Amino acid sequence: MAYAAALRALADPTRRAVFERLSRAPASVGEVAAGLPVSRPAVSQHLKALKRAGLVIDRSEGARRVYQLDPDGLGELRRWLDQFWDQALEAFKHELEQPKTLRGRRKS
């Protein structure tokens, strides 16, 4: 059920920015905060949420604390999504074969 925490964590734009920042390179809390329009404690709280979701891990490096991505949470999210992917595709194809009044926004 950790995918729930991962989804909640990645739903917030700022937290997503933190996550994407760490995807480029591991960084400390201060380094991450320096590139964002929010305070350092805010980033610290976001990192705590990301860590509980299994999306990042941290290691102590002297007085600093370096964060980087953790494949665990990401992998669980991927598996959860894939669970619906095939069903969605097949159901959608089946829909196209019987063209009733489609109301969804189609991309093209």
Next chain:
Amino acid sequence: MAYAAALRALADPTRRAVFERLSRAPASVGEVAAGLPVSRPAVSQHLKALKRAGLVIDRSEGARRVYQLDPDGLGELRRWLDQFWDQALEAFKHELEQPKTLRGRRKS
């Protein structure tokens, strides 16, 4: 940028329940609401959010309105996730080669 809306949509437990319900079989608003502990208008609002996120489509079927999954939003989410997957794996492997003080919660 639709993955943002998809993440926001799937972050809510109730909305996720609606989504998972539709993944089993297309259903009307009332049918979905019948299986959930919330009111029908609540489900209607959730479906609106899911639709805007490109996660579901709906078709009019008489007075009813049948919803089903839309591969679009799901696919975009998958692509967004995969963007980080390889980086996370490689960074993590690199971490294991230099075993400093790992502080993340490991699964085993």
Next chain:
DNA sequence: ACAGTCAGTAAGCAAAGACTTACCGTAAGT
């Protein structure tokens, strides 16, 4: 036309949550 069903919208409320500032540990340097 009228009654019944289905579903989207409006308004309002209460809970969640994303920020801030202030404070308190901890580690390294002089």
Next chain:
DNA sequence: ACTTACGGTAAGTCTTTGCTTACTGACTGT
């Protein structure tokens, strides 16, 4: 030891949001 840098936590505020109960509109059948 003192100072400085770094980072997590507490407390408080303000916005967001998920829910409810109305209400309104649309379609179907008698």
